[in-house]
Amino acid sequence: MKKIIFYTILGSLFLGACSTASSPTKPKWRSIDYGAYEHPTVKDSDDYTAKPLPNPSVFGDETNTGTDYTPGADEDFTSDEIASSYGRYTDVTVVAAAKRIKLGSAATTKHMALFQKALDSGYKKALRTYHPSGFTYSIASVGAVNPLSDIEVSCILGEHAANEVGQPTCNLFFSTLVEQYNTLFKEAKANGTL
Numbered sequence: 001m002k003k004i005i006f007y008t009i010l011g012s013l014f015l016g017a018c019s020t021a022s023s024p025t026k027p028k029w030r031s032i033d034y035g036a037y038e039h040p041t042v043k044d045s046d047d048y049t050a051k052p053l054p055n056p057s058v059f060g061d062e063t064n065t066g067t068d069y070t071p072g073a074d075e076d077f078t079s080d081e082i083a084s085s086y087g088r089y090t091d092v093t094v095v096a097a098a099k100r101i102k103l104g105s106a107a108t109t110k111h112m113a114l115f116q117k118a119l120d121s122g123y124k125k126a127l128r129t130y131h132p133s134g135f136t137y138s139i140a141s142v143g144a145v146n147p148l149s150d151i152e153v154s155c156i157l158g159e160h161a162a163n164e165v166g167q168p169t170c171n172l173f174f175s176t177l178v179e180q181y182n183t184l185f186k187e188a189k190a191n192g193t194l
Contacts, residue, residue, distance in 0.1 A: 093134045096162045097170035098154045100142065101178065107148040110194055114184040115151065122177035129172055130165045134158025137173070153177065 103111050119137070127135055136156045143149035155170035188194045 092159045093136075093156050094159050094162050095154045096157045096166040097174070098152060099174050100150055100152045101181075102150050103148055105146055105149050107143075107146060109148070110188070111185075112148055114188060115181055118177050118180035118184055119153070121180045122173045122175075125176045126169050126173040130169045132157050132161035132165050132169050134161055135169065 101115075103115060119139070123135075123137060126132075134157050138154045138156060140152045140154075141147035141150070142152045153174070155166075155173055157166050157169065161169070185194070
């Protein structure tokens with residue numbers, strides 16, 4: 001009998017504790033209403049117009065700003081990718097051109113260091129000359145036996161810049177890259193560092 005009274009009291013205390021936990025005086029979790037915030041529109045992102053940067057003084061030479069360039073008949077360049085994501089943070093980027101450069105089957109990390117210097121030089125020259133928005137590059141080793149034997153370099157630009165100055169920017173980038181690498185390679189060969 002004592003056990004029945006004890007368990008009855010214990011059960012009523014437990015039920016009483018559960019009922020206070022779900023009291024209406026406690027705050028309930030509410031979801032966030034995102035409708036109260038402003039949403040950016042496509043019009044907001046199109047108001048920004050990129051302006052060319054001034055020539056840096058550390059390079060010391062005056063370069064062409066790219067405004068007087070007229071493309072030839074074989075340089076009819078427009079982007080093939082459709083910009084379906086306007087209204088995001090920046091312009092859509094596209095691979096404007098890609099080039100495979102052969103460093104040779106015996107290429108080592110020393111060759112790659114020379115290639116990186118040439119790559120930086122070509123990038124800086126193309127950037128100073130045409131001021132394209134979103135201009136960058138990517139490299140991938142595509143050699144079959146020696147990964148450093150073939151390097152694929154992609155010239156990447158913002159879509160608007162690709163349509164305006166994509167062809168001359170990538171042409172200058174690749175030509176400077178190849179010229180610089182050949183020059184650095186000959187110098188390293190003559191110095192005996194390769």
